[in-house]
Amino acid sequence: MISRLIALCMVVGGPLGLMLMGSVSANEMEHAVAQIEWLEKRGGYFNPKLSFAPLGSLPSAAKGVFTTEDIKQGETLLVLPQSAILGSGKESFERDHDFCETARNLLRQYRLGEKSEYWPYVNHVFSNNIRGRLPSQWSDEGKELLKFIKTDDLKPWKPTGVSYRGRCKDDDYEDPLIEDAYFITLSRSWDDKLLPVYDMMSHRNGNWTNVDSNSAHRGKDIVVFAVRDVKAGEQMYLSYNECSDCENYAYTYGLPDLVKDYGFVEQYPQRWIFPGPGKPMVFDLDVKDGLDGKPELYVTWRRNSKPKKKRKEEKIEFLEVHLDRLDMIKDKVYEEAMKLRDHERSVNLEFYETMKTALKYGIADSRGEPIKQVVCMEPTCEVQ
Structure with missing residues (x-):
């Protein structure tokens, strides 16, 4: 683990390397390395031309994925085998039902601790879970101001009304962390699928988008690839509403929806x-x-x-x-x-x-x- 951590930090030169060494804590880097090693042990792949860096100067800043060398269009960036995808653990044809099951499964895996086969990923997402990031987790005053700005005439109709119990209609689930598991799933999943490492890539549309993948819902390994040539030092961006697995989101899911579901x-x-x-x-x-x-x-x-x-x-x-x-x-x-x-x-x-x-x-x-x-x-x- 330590040798891989040192290698991942030192592979990047110049300012990006300084950001990695100076701004990403050793604990965060250990989480990243643990996920990559776990992924590779399960038959997955992480392109060695990729690395991690913070997106701001604050300790709570999210982390992004960057290139350390030029990458060609079509080059494989990640491969996630089916065994690395955390889903509901149950098969059905109702994604909304499966989404709720995925949130419950995520919490079950967390409660298993190191016995969980997904532990490096589960440990990472719960350790980096910041309560209050999404509008539905805000103070009453913050929620009211957002609704006041948006008004009832504009989508999304309920920008702060998201919760496990509201969506999953389950008042009997008593674990106090179920809402945390729900919001982690909401902000990281592809509908009812959690895709480790891939979910560390940020959203941006237009010419900034340089990443896509095949569908997460067809029972095949997930292959993440570059959709254009990418220069060394660029941040890797995927689209949350124009990806190959986004169905009809492109013209129905806009900036206010991103605020509701992701808090940015x-x-x-x-x-x-x-x-x-x-x-x-x-x-x-x-x-x-x-x-x-x-x-x-x-x-x-x-x-x-x-x-x-x-x-x-x-x-x-x-x-x-x-x-x-x-x-x-x-x-x-x-x-x-x-x-x-x-x-x-x-x-x-x-x-x-x-x-x-x-x-x-x-x-x-x-x-x-x-x-x-x-x-x-x-x-x-x-x-x-």
Whole structure:
């Protein structure tokens, strides 16, 4: 274990190597190495050109997967045999039922301790479980502010109403950690499947996506591969709503859904879905270099949903009503946010500002009007 840990840390040179040695604790690295060794013992594969690094300076920062060398399109990154996939332990044709069984199975494996055949993975996910990350785990004040910003007219309809007992209709399961197991499963699973190591890769759409896999639901080994050439030092990103196993999520699952299920505001490109009158309006808000070399935002409409013809003004008015509402509640939002814990405050304010930006750009693009950008910094851009 120690020799593998040293090798994994030293394989990366330059700034990334410093991040690994200086910012990822020995305990976290041991968890990563233990998972990789466990995976390989079960017949899996971990590409030696990959390594781990934190995504921020805080001790609680999530970890990402990065490349240490160039990787070619189609190159295999991970192989997860069926024996490494943690599922419900029971076969059925109802994924929602199986999801609940997977949460229960995850907790059973944790209670087994080192006797569990999945222990390196289970130990990792419970050790890194931070309560309060997802909106449904927030304080009552944080939940109310998020619902106040989103309003009942916009999806997801219940951004803070997620729980084991609510979804699984099981009031008799008495283990106090069942809700923890549920939220771990919610934020890490492919429906009813938990995929060790693969779930350490972060989400980002557009040209940033460089990873995909075959389906986790066809009884075959999971092969994770590069979808394009990847340069050394790049972060590995998969898509949570445009992957090969994402079914119909692409145009029904957007930024607010990611906030609900994962507790973060999506980086650009952001997928926005506004119901409006008639067919939903779906667009991506992305950033590019402008003619002057400065970053600027632009809109790409999806599913031919740009407001036009007979219902154009009606749809634009729907967006304008929500933009006006957000402008009116700004002081209230910031006043209430200042009373919250750091994570609840930052997610609420990022969500508020980025929704305002999305609405402004959706309206302007629908009307063919330019927007003067004052400054553009992820995850939000100030506009006038």
